[in-house]
Amino acid sequence: MEAAQNGNLEEVQRCISIPGVRVDCLDEHGMTPLQHAAYKGRPDIARILLNQGADVNDRNHEHGYTALMFAAISGNTEATRLMLEAGGSTSHVNSVGRTAAQMAGFVGQSQNSSMINNFFSKEDLDEYTVIRGHEKEPKLPGHLVQPLHTLILHSNLHPVFISMYLQEHSDLMADVTKIVRLLDLLCEKMMKQKATNEVMAMKFHYLSAILKQCEKCWKSAGNLNAWIKSLVKGRDEDGFAEQQEKLIRASVRDFPYIESQLMQQMVRSIAPVKIGQSPTALNILSSAVNGQKFATDDESCCTCGQLHAEKKCSVCKMVKYCDQKCQKLHWSTHKKFCKELADDYVKMMKRLKEEQEKEERKKKENEKEKEKTEELTKKLEKIAISPAEG
Structure with a gap:
């Protein structure tokens, strides 16, 4: 259990080779070693435990979490896929009535949520x-x-x-x-x-x-x-x-x-x-x-919709693409609006700069006001103390 919690692969391998060791032993919260490996985002350890017969759908956790739920909220897509391929139930709900996909979505792990919703076994x-x-x-x-x-x-x-x-x-x-x-x-x-x-x-x-x-x-x-x-x-x-x-x-x-x-x-x-x-x-x-x-998600390719598109049109800097192939495909449409978008980009950057400058001025004014208040407070404290000293 400790080896799985700490992500110690060699120790996990040593422990499971010991006769009589229960692969689905529970800690004080009802978590199994597999659930710990899933939560830590360690598919390498999880795979070893699954090969030893670990129950992917064990539900002894105090809040009803399964290994798939822990993998889903870990953010590790490989661990999530492994739990799914091992037969992890996508319909189980925890003590607050959420499935693994809903838990992933709740903590912002949208890729894991999507993977669970779209999973279909080979x-x-x-x-x-x-x-x-x-x-x-x-x-x-x-x-x-x-x-x-x-x-x-x-x-x-x-x-x-x-x-x-x-x-x-x-x-x-x-x-x-x-x-x-x-x-x-x-x-x-x-x-x-x-x-x-x-x-x-x-x-x-x-x-x-x-x-x-x-x-x-x-x-x-x-x-x-x-x-x-x-x-x-x-x-x-x-x-x-x-x-x-x-x-x-x-x-x-x-x-x-x-x-x-x-x-x-x-x-x-x-x-x-x-x-x-x-x-x-x-x-x-x-x-x-x-x-x-x-x-x-607004970080997608303008041509094919693939997420995390990193390339931008070098002229307008407003449109994103996966690669040159997608940019070339979209050019016949984009070229009609590129100049207009470039003008919009200049205006947007100017507005952002003005807002930043305004924020900086406001910050400096607040700092000056704070200094004045502190000086006034010190003077008032001296005045309050003076009669007593007299």
Whole structure:
């Protein structure tokens, strides 16, 4: 227990080799060594404990926390993925009624929250690679399991990002009809299983809708270049990518299970918003599937929506991109507004400078006022003391 708490890998390995050592022993708070490893963000230690049979769903903690909950709030995505792959329950709630995904969101670990919400086991795809019953071939060729699984786990729902991924993984597009059929089947499974999962059902449906559109371009051109360019293209008046918006709105509207509360909530959120205004359909979809943080993150690539975009347009410094490829794709739209944005940037920096100078002046004035008050206080103290001394 101490070795797991302190993150001592060698000591953990030594301890579990001792005959009779209980891998799920509890401390005074009901925590297991696995939960300590998860909380410390130590997937290396957690993996060793899991290999020794540690219970990933142990619930003896005084507040009902599981190993997945501890990994989720640790901020370590590898530890969180490990707990999920080991069978950590995403539906368990703690003493305050929160799931692991909700706990991660509550403490600001949006990547972990998204990972939990979007998790789909690779083994769940493997079962479709086996020929069953009267089938002549499996629903999913074995070599497509990995690229499809990666696509499913992506939290970025931007249609350009998905289309670029499909462009890079042409093996998926070569069997696109099978992939679409399987995604539709998975959507149905999520809605009809005992523990309905509307979030994943919506995601499978949305991916299927994107793939169906990609299929049209692929069949005619053998690539997705024209399709991706059409998605990126902004309208003349404001640069807003109208085709993306219409695509996402249509996919939500066409969700086949109209009794779904998630679908009804999304439609109510999208319907009153005019195309081009906020929140966009992508904002609403991302919020529903990934959580609120992803819907509001402004550090994303202007072209594909990937988070933590670090490159900026060198002229206006107002638009961010993943890389030169994304910047080049967006240039035909951005060039119409670059100068205007550059002027806005200059004004913004000037305003920020003025605010900083104002804040500094105010700080100096407060310091002077404080000095005067201290001097006056000292004088009053002397006056108060003088008669007594006399």
